Amino acid sequence: MSTEARKLRVLLVTPDFPPEKGGIQILLGRIVENAPGLDVRVLALGYEGDAEFDRDLGAEVRRVANSAMSRPLAVLGLNARSLAEAARFRPDAILSGHVVASIGALAVRRALRIPLVQYVHADEFRVRAGLTGRVVRAADTTIAVSRYTREMTLAAGAAAERIRVILPGVDLPDAFRIERGSPPTLLTVATMLFRYKGHDTMARAMPLIRAKVPGARWVVVGDGPFRPAVESAVTAYRIGDAVNLLGRVSDEERNRWLDRANVFCMPSRVPAAGVGGEGFGSAYQEAGARGMPAIGGNVAGARDAVANGETGLLVNPADHLAVAGAAVELLADPKRAEEMGAAARRRAEGNSWPKVAARVEEVLREAAGRRKAA
Amino acid sequence: MCGICGRTDDPAGRAVAAMNAAMIHRGPDDEGVHTDRDHGLSIGARRLSVIDVAGGHQPLANEDGTIWATLNGEIYNHPRLQQMLRERGHRLATGTDTEVLVHLYEEYGAEMVHALEGMFSFAIWDSREAELLLARDRFGEKPLFYSAGGGQLAFASELTALVAGAAVGDELDPLAVDDYFVYGYLPGERSILTGAQQLPPGHLLGWRPGREPELRSYWQPPVPVAAGGESTGDLVRELRRLLEDSVRSRLIADVPLGVFLSGGVDSTLIAALAAAESSAPIKTFTVGYDVGEVSEAEQARITAAEIGSEHHELTLPLAEVAARVPQVLSALDQPLADQSLLAFHAIAEFARDDVTVAVGGEGADELFGGYPRYRWLARAESLGRGLPRPLAAAGARALERALPEGRTARLADVIEPRDSIERQLDWVAGERLGVRAQLYGPRLRGFRPPAALAAELAASAPGVESTAGRFMLLDQRHWLPGDVLAKADRAGMLVSLEVRTPYLDYRLAEFAATVAPALHTGGKGKALLRRLLDELLPETSLRRPKTAFRVPVADWLRGPLAASMRDQVESGCACDEGWIDRAAASALLEEHVRGERDRSEALWPLLAFGLWLDRFRGRDVD
Numbered sequence: 001m002s003t004e005a006r007k008l009r010v011l012l013v014t015p016d017f018p019p020e021k022g023g024i025q026i027l028l029g030r031i032v033e034n035a036p037g038l039d040v041r042v043l044a045l046g047y048e049g050d051a052e053f054d055r056d057l058g059a060e061v062r063r064v065a066n067s068a069m070s071r072p073l074a075v076l077g078l079n080a081r082s083l084a085e086a087a088r089f090r091p092d093a094i095l096s097g098h099v100v101a102s103i104g105a106l107a108v109r110r111a112l113r114i115p116l117v118q119y120v121h122a123d124e125f126r127v128r129a130g131l132t133g134r135v136v137r138a139a140d141t142t143i144a145v146s147r148y149t150r151e152m153t154l155a156a157g158a159a160a161e162r163i164r165v166i167l168p169g170v171d172l173p174d175a176f177r178i179e180r181g182s183p184p185t186l187l188t189v190a191t192m193l194f195r196y197k198g199h200d201t202m203a204r205a206m207p208l209i210r211a212k213v214p215g216a217r218w219v220v221v222g223d224g225p226f227r228p229a230v231e232s233a234v235t236a237y238r239i240g241d242a243v244n245l246l247g248r249v250s251d252e253e254r255n256r257w258l259d260r261a262n263v264f265c266m267p268s269r270v271p272a273a274g275v276g277g278e279g280f281g282s283a284y285q286e287a288g289a290r291g292m293p294a295i296g297g298n299v300a301g302a303r304d305a306v307a308n309g310e311t312g313l314l315v316n317p318a319d320h321l322a323v324a325g326a327a328v329e330l331l332a333d334p335k336r337a338e339e340m341g342a343a344a345r346r347r348a349e350g351n352s353w354p355k356v357a358a359r360v361e362e363v364l365r366e367a368a369g370r371r372k373a374a
Numbered sequence: 375m376c377g378i379c380g381r382t383d384d385p386a387g388r389a390v391a392a393m394n395a396a397m398i399h400r401g402p403d404d405e406g407v408h409t410d411r412d413h414g415l416s417i418g419a420r421r422l423s424v425i426d427v428a429g430g431h432q433p434l435a436n437e438d439g440t441i442w443a444t445l446n447g448e449i450y451n452h453p454r455l456q457q458m459l460r461e462r463g464h465r466l467a468t469g470t471d472t473e474v475l476v477h478l479y480e481e482y483g484a485e486m487v488h489a490l491e492g493m494f495s496f497a498i499w500d501s502r503e504a505e506l507l508l509a510r511d512r513f514g515e516k517p518l519f520y521s522a523g524g525g526q527l528a529f530a531s532e533l534t535a536l537v538a539g540a541a542v543g544d545e546l547d548p549l550a551v552d553d554y555f556v557y558g559y560l561p562g563e564r565s566i567l568t569g570a571q572q573l574p575p576g577h578l579l580g581w582r583p584g585r586e587p588e589l590r591s592y593w594q595p596p597v598p599v600a601a602g603g604e605s606t607g608d609l610v611r612e613l614r615r616l617l618e619d620s621v622r623s624r625l626i627a628d629v630p631l632g633v634f635l636s637g638g639v640d641s642t643l644i645a646a647l648a649a650a651e652s653s654a655p656i657k658t659f660t661v662g663y664d665v666g667e668v669s670e671a672e673q674a675r676i677t678a679a680e681i682g683s684e685h686h687e688l689t690l691p692l693a694e695v696a697a698r699v700p701q702v703l704s705a706l707d708q709p710l711a712d713q714s715l716l717a718f719h720a721i722a723e724f725a726r727d728d729v730t731v732a733v734g735g736e737g738a739d740e741l742f743g744g745y746p747r748y749r750w751l752a753r754a755e756s757l758g759r760g761l762p763r764p765l766a767a768a769g770a771r772a773l774e775r776a777l778p779e780g781r782t783a784r785l786a787d788v789i790e791p792r793d794s795i796e797r798q799l800d801w802v803a804g805e806r807l808g809v810r811a812q813l814y815g816p817r818l819r820g821f822r823p824p825a826a827l828a829a830e831l832a833a834s835a836p837g838v839e840s841t842a843g844r845f846m847l848l849d850q851r852h853w854l855p856g857d858v859l860a861k862a863d864r865a866g867m868l869v870s871l872e873v874r875t876p877y878l879d880y881r882l883a884e885f886a887a888t889v890a891p892a893l894h895t896g897g898k899g900k901a902l903l904r905r906l907l908d909e910l911l912p913e914t915s916l917r918r919p920k921t922a923f924r925v926p927v928a929d930w931l932r933g934p935l936a937a938s939m940r941d942q943v944e945s946g947c948a949c950d951e952g953w954i955d956r957a958a959a960s961a962l963l964e965e966h967v968r969g970e971r972d973r974s975e976a977l978w979p980l981l982a983f984g985l986w987l988d989r990f991r992g993r994d995v996d
Contacts, residue, residue, distance in 0.1 A: 194603060195612070200884060204488065207592070211485035225603025229596075229888040236596040236884065237488075272611035321458055321489055 007039040008365055011089055013082045013105050014097025015075050017044035017061075019053040021248075022191045023282045024121060027145075027168045028097045032059050034169075034357035038364070041089045043082055044097075045074050079104030086112055092368045093117060095360075099124045102135040115140035115367035122301060125152040126276025133157055141367045143360065146280040146301035155275075164363050167304055169356030170285045170348045173255070178291060180262050180338075183215045184331045187261035187292075189254060189283045192224035196277045198267035198297065199226065203233040204320035205327065206242060212328040216242065218265075219257055223248040258287055262337060263330045264294040267317035268302055281305040284312070285351065288344025293337050295326045311344035376401040376432070378444040378518075379530035380417035380497050381539060382506065382581065385409065387416040389539040393530050394418045396538035400446070400531060400867050408433040408442050410501050413583065417497050419444040422870055424629050424731060429468040433499075436476040437465050440502050443475040446531050447494035447516040448874070450623040455489060472496075479507070484578055487592055491623065493874070495573070497529060506581040512593045513737065513878045514575030514855025517863060521570045525584045529573075532707040533565055534990075542570045544990070551953060551983070552821045555810065556803045558711035558979050561856040562834075566708040575855045595850040595883055597835075598843035600890035609889055610905045613882075617906070620879035621647040621733070629730040632657035633683070634721055634873075637673030639903050640735030640744070644876055646910045648733060649681040658683040659725040659732065661717060664691045677914055688724045692926065695720060696934040703982045704989035706864050711979035712857050713925045718865040726869045736858050737877035740849040741886040742903050743842060743894030747801055752841040752895065755794050795828045798845055802853075804975045813959060813976065815952040843891035850883070928974040931981075932967050939963055939977060942984035947991045954980060 016022060018029040032040050046063035054061040064081060066074035082104030086094065096105040096118045109116040118139035124132045136142045136158040144150040144165050153163050186209070190197045202218060210216050220230065220243065227245070234243050246253075258264075264287035268278040280301035284294040288311055296302030297317025308314040313329065315322035330337040377397030381389050387409040394405050401420030409416040419432035433444040449455070449471035456466055456474055464477040471492070478486035479498050484507050493515035498507045508529055510518045520529040521541045528541030536542045550564040563571045573579055576593040604612075621644060625631060633645045635658040648656050658678050662671025671687055678685035695716050702719050703709070725732050739745050761769070800807065810821055822830075834851050838844040859875075866873040876882075886894070893901055907914065931939055943949060943963055949956040959980060966973035988995045 195601070195888070200881075204881075207485045207488040208482055211482040226601050226888070228599035229601040232596040232599050232887060233884060236594055236887075238591055238593070271608065272615040273608065319454075321454070325458070 007037060008093065008361070008368060009039045009089065009091040010041070010093050010095050010364055011082070011086050011091040011108070012040055012042045012044075012095045012097060013078065013085075013101040013108075014042070015045045015071075015078055015100055016098055017042060017047075019049045020045075020047040023168070023280075024098060024119075026282070028119075029057075030169055030171075030353040031357045031360050032057060034353040035361050037358075037361045041085070041091070043078065043085050045071075045078060075100050079107075083107050083111060086114075093364045093371075095119070095364065096135075096139075099128055099132045099135050102131070102139075106135070106138060109138075109140075113371070115364075115371040117141045117143060117364055117367050119143050119145070120149055120153055120279075121145055122149050122152065122279030123276040125156065126271055126273045129156075129275070136163075140371060141363055143363060146304040148300045148303065149279050152275055166356060166359045166363070167351055168280050168282050168285070169351045169353040170282065170289045172289050172349060172352050176255070176259050176290045179260050180292075180334070183217050184213050185217045185219055185261040186263050186265040186327055186331070187257055187287070188218070188220045188222070188266045189258070189264070189286070190222040190224075190266065191248075193220075193222050193226040193230060194224060195226055195229075196269055196271045197226070198269055198317050198323075199230045200233055201267045201269075201317060201320045201323055202265065203230070203237050203239065203243075205324035206239045207237060208321070208324035209327045209331070210239075210242060212324075213331045216327075216331060217244065218242060219244045219246065219261060221246050221249055221254055221257060255290070258290045258292060261292065262334070263327060264288075264292050264312070265323070265327055266302075267295065267297045267315065267323045268300065269297050269317040270299050278302055285344075285348055288312075288341070289348040291338075291341040291345045293330055293340035293344055295323065295330070307343070307347060311340055311347050376422055376446045377420040377531040377535065378418070378432075378446045378495065378497060379528075379535050379539065380415070380444070380499075380506070381526070381528040381541060382413075382415045382583070383526045384416040384539075385411055385414035387418070389528075389541070390416040390418040393535040393539035393541075394420050396535040397530070397532055399870060402870050404431055406432050408435075408444075408499075410442075410499065413501065413504055415499060415506070417442060417444050417499055419446075422730070422872060424448065424627050424872055430470040430472065432472055434468070434470065434472045434476065436480060440500070441476045441479055442499045442501070443472055443479070443496060445472040445475060445494060445496040446518075447492060447496070447511065448872070449474060449490050449492040449494060450626060451489075451491040453626070484509075484580065485592075487578065491879070493878070495531065504583055508573055508579040508581075509592075510573045510575055510577055512576045512880050513595070513850070513859060513883075515859050515863065515875060515878060517860065518573040519565055519570050520573055520579060520587075522581075522587045523569070525586070527579075527581045527587055533567060533570060534707045536570050537567070542567050545569070546817075546953070546987075548818055549822075552810070552814075552818060554709055554711070554983065555814075555979055556799075556806060556827060557853075557856065559853075559857040559860060560708055560710075561852045575851075593880065595847060596887040597838050598840065598847055598887045598889075598891050600840075600892075601888040602890075606893070606902075606905065609893075610902055610909070612885060613902050614906055614909075616879065616882045616885055617643070617876065618647055618651070620876040620882055622651050623879075624733055624874045624876050625651055627731045630657070630728060631731040631733070632659055632686075632725055632729040634658075634725070634732050634734040635660050635674045635677060635683070635685075636735070637670040637677060638735070639900055639907055640738035640877065642677050642911065642914060643903055643907050644733055644735055645677065645683065646681050646907070647876075649683055650910075655682050655684045657686065657728055659686045659721055659728075660688070661721040661724060662687060662689045663695070664689060677911070680911055680914060686724070686728065688720070690720055693934060695925065696930045699930075699935060699981075700938060700985055700995045702865075702868065704985040704995040705868055706986055709979075709983045709986040710857065710860055710864065711982040712861050713927055713978065715861045715865055716925060718861055719868060722865045722871045722873070723869045726871045729871070731872045731874060732866070733874045733876060734862060735877060736862050736873075736875040737854060737883075738900065738903060740846060740854050740858070741877055741883055742900045743846055743891060744900040744903075745849070746899065747798075748842040748845050748891070748895045749899065751794060751797060751801070751845055752892075754797060755841045793828065794841055794844070795832045796824060798848065799824060799828050799831060805973075806976050806979065809962070809976045813955060813962065813980070815949065815955045817952040840891040842895045846891060846894070927978050928966070928972050931963075931974050931977050932969070935981065936963075936967055938985075939981050942981055942988075946984040947987045947993060948980065948984040951987075953987075954984075
């Protein structure tokens with residue numbers, strides 16, 4: 001029976017997988033949930049609450065013991081187990097969710113003579129440049145989450161014909177309650193706060209924004225290593241009464257803010273290394289899915305996540321004057337913001353998870369077919 | 375660099391003209407006064423032309439003449455601001471940075487200060503709203519003094535201009551004199567004169583007719599935190615990006631510009647980046663002294679060759695530097711006891727022959743953890759936590775007896791159990807804290823005890839977890855504006871040279887505050903700057919470290935300055951007016967001259983204060 005007619009057997013190896021929070025986790029989890037043409041087995045690291053999540057997933061998941069203290073060891077274990085797991089499952093293709101899983105994935109590719117499809121996001125080109133370069137040059141196909149990531153993949157030496165750009169998908173709420181209005185609110189959502197996300201630029205812009213839009217507020221959802229720096233900046237700029245640093249919140253609370261705030265604003269920039277940073281910026285699209293316009297940096301993945309002048313505004317992310325100008329432009333013109341929000345929702349509908357999963361399935365089938373033909 | 379001034383009760387502009395006249399040295403190229411007769415207010419400026427030399431007359435107005443501005447300093451991002459303002463429909467008549475102030479004010483009101491990148495103090499008069507706004511840059515690079523009372527306000531770049539404009543009297547503030555004697559500079563808001571205050575760095579002052587002025591902070595150096603999540607390599611790359619941006623923006627000038635190159639990490643890094651930015655060879659300036667073991671000039675020469683700069687080197691006989699003391703110290707608008715003022719003045723004067731603007735390395739030590747004191751005090755605190763209190767106290771006493779007096783004796787302090795702020799105060803003030811009881815005259819009776827001073831200091835840097843971070847922040851808010859930047863401004867001012875400081879870019883400061891203080895202070899300190907220098911000039915940073923040069927003040931006070939010091943004790947205003955006890959000062963001086971004990975830590979500030987006061991009172995100090 002050909003792989004065209006039956007379900008394609010895919011082994012997904014990834015350290016990042018739900019129920020752990022994060023953009024990569026959601027991306028891979030949703031692909032598994034929304035790919036009826038695939039028979040996926042997942043090999044991932046363990047996280048708190050994973051048993052319950054795995055029960056409801058509809059795909060078999062094997063977990064490698066993990067803890068925050070021993071994550072590097074756990075990733076080693078993940079790579080080590082992938083060959084045994086592949087030998088049992090006999091997949092048609094192996095999908096590596098992150099380059100740190102690629103050592104094992106490459107071994108599976110060699111041993112079972114099946115294609116390796118490697119997902120790349122962005123920051124691995126900065127943090128693990130050597131490994132990432134080797135993997136994208138060796139993989140049968142590399143899925144880049146944006147044109148920006150594709151540029152980095154090309155720069156790392158991958159052949160252009162082996163790179164596919166598939167933008168991440170988004171959950172499309174059936175209904176959302178828009179309560180936008182007073183006080184005018186800017187919202188930043190980032191699961192992890194990093195320097196490149198541009199919270200420092202936002203702190204600099206806030207006094208200028210409030211000068212033009214009195215009472216404007218900035219709500220920050222997310223936690224991470226840069227949070228103390230954000231708190232310190234808020235104090236330095238004397239804007240404590242205009243800022244809510246919420247930390248990590250439930251999905252429900254995040255969605256409430258997505259429905260209530262006026263403009264999503266995250267001026268992410270490219271880290272000083274010149275690579276990495278925002279691979280795509282799913283948060284922009286999540287805001288768009290709930291009808292909110294977005295302001296992003298005119299660099300990196302945000303160029304694919306926000307259509308400048310249509311679903312939001314892209315500005316120089318290092319220039320707080322430009323960020324303030326864009327924020328004022330949208331906060332002071334609710335009609336325009338609403339139109340952009342509606343356009344963002346329409347654009348998000350083109351990237352529903354079933355559509356994205358189908359694109360990934362197509363890439364996997366194409367790789368499998370190519371390998372078989374070879 | 376310029377001088378600005380104004381009075382809200384000067385309908386004929388005469389007082390402001392007098393204030394301008396008192397600041398000619400700050401701005402020798404031009405002067406101007408704007409008077410709003412309807413409101414009885416005048417503002418003025420003396421100008422040293424640096425940007426748009428021909429078109430930059432001040433004060434300067436918006437399109438319809440309703441908003442006026444006068445600026446001391448430079449707005450480095452004025453090209454970007456001009457572009458933004460034009461896009462928003464403003465019509466700009468000149469290429470000056472002063473003009474962007476009035477249009478930005480139209481856009482953002484007082485919050486416009488957040489759009490500015492630079493060193494500045496300025497005044498904006500909005501005749502429509504009858505509102506005067508004063509602002510000072512984030513770190514206090516440019517000075518601004520003011521006097522408020524009876525519903526009126528006067529301001530000036532220099533204290534002496536306030537006196538010339540009859541805005542304040544000539545009475546000294548005893549608390550300020552005590553501050554000066556403890557620290558060697560005037561920290562915080564106090565000025566040396568009663569009734570006049572310094573606008574603190576990062577502050578705005580708003581005034582409306584008949585009301586008391588409103589003072590508020592718009593920015594302060596952020597509390598240092600350890601943000602984490604980044605490798606040292608990432609941090610060095612971020613530092614490089616920010617420092618390159620800062621140097622680039624500070625190289626904009628329509629007049630000749632140079633770099634002060636001492637041979638140390640801070641200035642070498644700046645010179646290397648400036649050379650990389652510049653299409654032509656940059657000019658570098660170094661002053662060396664005629665003493666054998668000091669290596670700064672030699673190191674600077676090597677660096678200059680490496681970066682291909684047009685290097686200018688002056689070797690000064692130390693005797694000549696000593697001879698400058700009365701002239702330099704007495705010419706200040708308020709006393710400053712930093713000994714390195716003399717060296718700074720010498721290099722500024724030397725550079726002024728070739729350039730109008732010079733770039734220096736000020737602020738690097740405070741932002742990037744350069745002073746060894748940070749490491750010592752952090753170690754002391756952790757050691758103190760580890761030892762039982764009685765044991766630590768006994769150890770400290772034993773060390774104190776065993777070690778020779780002076781700075782070395784402070785090693786004993788490392789293990790003595792005490793509050794870290796008191797330790798810092800003791801470290802900075804040295805023996806001056808203790809000798810106040812005998813040295814102070816009747817005008818200074820009732821001075822504050824160390825605990826009260828420590829409480830004031832502690833309030834300047836609250837909420838910092840790390841000991842090193844606490845002292846770095848304290849220095850950024852206290853020592854940097856009060857001493858380092860006052861010294862750079864005044865030394866430059868005395869020879870009409872503008873000094874720019876790339877390390878004091880607010881984005882760079884915000885970045886530095888996100889790096890763990892322990893990382894900054896690790897090794898020999900300034901770990902990130904050293905790493906970056908390693909990358910830029912690997913050969914240079916391998917050579918031996920800079921030898922800190924200290925002016926031999928103790929010798930001078932026994933030699934070339936002994937007569938000047940004696941004159942102070944015998945007939946100076948400081949003793950005559952009862953600030954200093956004549957007999958005690960005399961005893962201290964003689965003890966020092968006889969070589970029984972080094973009293974220079976107390977005598978030098980006394981000399982600087984006395985020379986300043988004599989000149990202020992009109993007594994001949996030369």
